[in-house]
Amino acid sequence: MVPRSRASLASWISRAAVLAGASLLLGQPARSATADAAALSTQLQQALNADDNVEALSVLMDPEQAATLLDSFQRFSSRFPVTRWRVRPGDATADGRPTVKLAVTGTRQQDGLSYSFSAHQRLAFSTAAGLITGQEVLSDQSVLTSAEKPLPISLMIPDTVLTGSRYDVDVVLDQPLGKALLAGGLTAVSPEQVLAQKSPIIQLAPLGGGGLFKSVQAPFQPGVQTWAALLVHPDGVITVSKQVQVVDDRQ
Secondary structure (H helix, E strand, O other), X not given: OOOHHHHHHHHHHHHHHHHHHOOOOOOOOHHHHHHHHHHHHHHHHHHHOOOOHHHHHHOOOOHHHHHHHHHHHHHHHHHOOEEEEEEEEEOOOOOOOOEEEEEEEXXXXXXXXXXXXXXXXXXXXXXXXXXXXXXXEEEEEEEEEEEOOOOOEEEEOOOEEEOOOEEEEEEEEXXXXXXXXXXXXXXXXXXXXXXXXXXOOOOOEEEOOOEEEEXXXXXXXXXXXXXXXXXXXXXXXXXXXXXXXXXXXXX
């Protein structure tokens, strides 16, 4: 089962990333939007890493957004009290929307185990009259591990695929297995599970190689596919979540 801490963080990141565009105006040229996003990204990164981050973040938010957003942030902070945030502006989309890249790392101790967490998101957002009007998650992935020593992995999963196409979902251990045995599984996460922050049940099976290698098919309608993978190694457990955009146009 995928730990619930990941879902709570994903919800927080999605909302937090939008704040970086709070003072942009819809329809500005891409160059201006990028410049404003750069300044706001710096402010957001400073607020997230501040000692009193809740107070620092509240200054950047609309009061209606702050009520829900700060509650989510505090719940995440209670699960991962040691975190480091990095926020960078990205290139504007083809339709002129600015994008923001977020990265967070965190650790926690529980029941004698050490957990480490990392997540990355890229979001596009739109604004009107200085307020956020919408957002789109362009890419989203996270990794949660419980191990006494690092278990580095590579996620070989595309961010975007064409409708109806087949593509690979590969989670590869970067270090040789040696005589160690590996088990794992992969499952799709429904939009309802994502919204409700429910952890899907993942059926485990022995893995013959140095990771999990699956060929999957994209839906025939545009949208989003979310995958959850679980690898069980003698040295620890690795949980992976990845969102894949399904589009009907290569552009």
